[in-house]
Amino acid sequence: xxxxxxxxxxxxxxxxxxxxxxxxxxxxxxxxxxxxxxxxxxxxxxxxxxxxxxxxxxxxxxxxxxxxxxxxxxxxxxxxxxxxxxxxxxxxxxxxxxxxxxxxxxxxxxxxxxxxxxxxxxxxxxxxxxxxxxxxxxxxxxxxxxxxxxxxxxxxxxxxxxxxxxxxxxxxxxxxxxxxxxxxxxxxxx
Amino acid sequence: xxxxxxxxxxxxxxxxxxxxxxxxxxxxxxxxxxxxxxxxxxxxxxxxxxxxxxxxxxxxxxxxxxxxxxxxxxxxxxxxxxxxxxxxxxxxxxxxxxxxxxxxxxxxxxxxxxxxxxxxxxxxxxxxxxxxxxxxxxxxxxxxxxxxxxxxxxxxxxxxxxxxxxxxxxxxxxxxxxxxxxxxx
Numbered sequence: 001x002x003x004x005x006x007x008x009x010x011x012x013x014x015x016x017x018x019x020x021x022x023x024x025x026x027x028x029x030x031x032x033x034x035x036x037x038x039x040x041x042x043x044x045x046x047x048x049x050x051x052x053x054x055x056x057x058x059x060x061x062x063x064x065x066x067x068x069x070x071x072x073x074x075x076x077x078x079x080x081x082x083x084x085x086x087x088x089x090x091x092x093x094x095x096x097x098x099x100x101x102x103x104x105x106x107x108x109x110x111x112x113x114x115x116x117x118x119x120x121x122x123x124x125x126x127x128x129x130x131x132x133x134x135x136x137x138x139x140x141x142x143x144x145x146x147x148x149x150x151x152x153x154x155x156x157x158x159x160x161x162x163x164x165x166x167x168x169x170x171x172x173x174x175x176x177x178x179x180x181x182x183x184x185x186x187x188x189x190x
Numbered sequence: 191x192x193x194x195x196x197x198x199x200x201x202x203x204x205x206x207x208x209x210x211x212x213x214x215x216x217x218x219x220x221x222x223x224x225x226x227x228x229x230x231x232x233x234x235x236x237x238x239x240x241x242x243x244x245x246x247x248x249x250x251x252x253x254x255x256x257x258x259x260x261x262x263x264x265x266x267x268x269x270x271x272x273x274x275x276x277x278x279x280x281x282x283x284x285x286x287x288x289x290x291x292x293x294x295x296x297x298x299x300x301x302x303x304x305x306x307x308x309x310x311x312x313x314x315x316x317x318x319x320x321x322x323x324x325x326x327x328x329x330x331x332x333x334x335x336x337x338x339x340x341x342x343x344x345x346x347x348x349x350x351x352x353x354x355x356x357x358x359x360x361x362x363x364x365x366x367x368x369x370x371x372x373x374x375x
Contacts, residue, residue, distance in 0.1 A: 010199050014206025021207065022214040053216050060219035060291045064226060064249055065338055067285055071296055102300075103281050103342060105255050113251050117244035123254040128344050163251060167281050167342070168300065 026057040035178050039083075039185050040075035040164060042177055070174055073101075075164040080185045086161060088154040090190040091143030094162070096183030097136065100170035103127050106183065107163050108142060108152045116160060118153035125150050143188075219291040227262040227336055234270060234363045236261045238356065241343070257353060259339040261361035265313040266333050268363045271325070274307045274339060277355035281342035286311065289332040310364070311337070337361060 034043045045055045046063045105126035115123045130138045141147040144156035154160045173180040231237045238259045242252035263270045286295040309326040313333045341356045
């Protein structure tokens, strides 16, 4: 009886520990090959066929069916320029000039990685749909309150993240995604 | 003696933990991919997803500006012929992922410079059937996988046009049991 208990504890403890390590490293852990450009994070391993089982598992969890970076670069921001976590209670000013790409978009996602419900059914701004300033740049508002121009709605009280997609990025961005000219994310009010 | 026995039990637990950990990390991409493919619908047929909104739950972080069409495939009954119509004047791409989630093939509208694109996906093993020489052959590392089409909706006015164009795409298994079927050309 005592032996059976020891076997059960060893087996159960071993399986639990193994799965916990997988959860911590491959599911909760960030993407391998991660780099940052201001508030924007990207991974150089997205969309690549890698022989490393850890890289492949993380990409499957965080970037399933993503394209490689010569086709598309995906940057994600979880915090503003100051490094504070993005909160749906605050309003942010996302501004800049067009990143070097054939087409770009900025989309807001809830913490479950899906689009954020809102009555206006607005989820993103993009290169061709964004309304521009005199100099050609753009200013968007990300927050819970209705804004007439370039508004990306988020839910008050909930954390969120932004994904910047660059389709057919310029060669400079592909070779050096850390120094690309990307929009800034400034907190305006809370 | 007692302490030594405890040490053996702990070492055994750690060894089991290591095996379970490596095994689960290895299996995770296949598990995620098979679930995603099952959610897309019947294999070897094309499925045109509706435009992503806050109800979309198929794949994480969908883009609301793209139209996604998918063809989950199973090459156990023969190669897959994929025919795509490429809408003019907008970003379009086709990409292929194996059962392990690896992206092993991709083409976009700028690379192709044509209005249609046809290719054949064959499995990794031997037994390839003769195919017309005009077909581009793509070898899938695994028998199961996924073809994914992305079509950009550049403006709302353009939605109906590009949606109609992407719906002309087809994917189907080339039957091995009826070689005479190719006579129709």
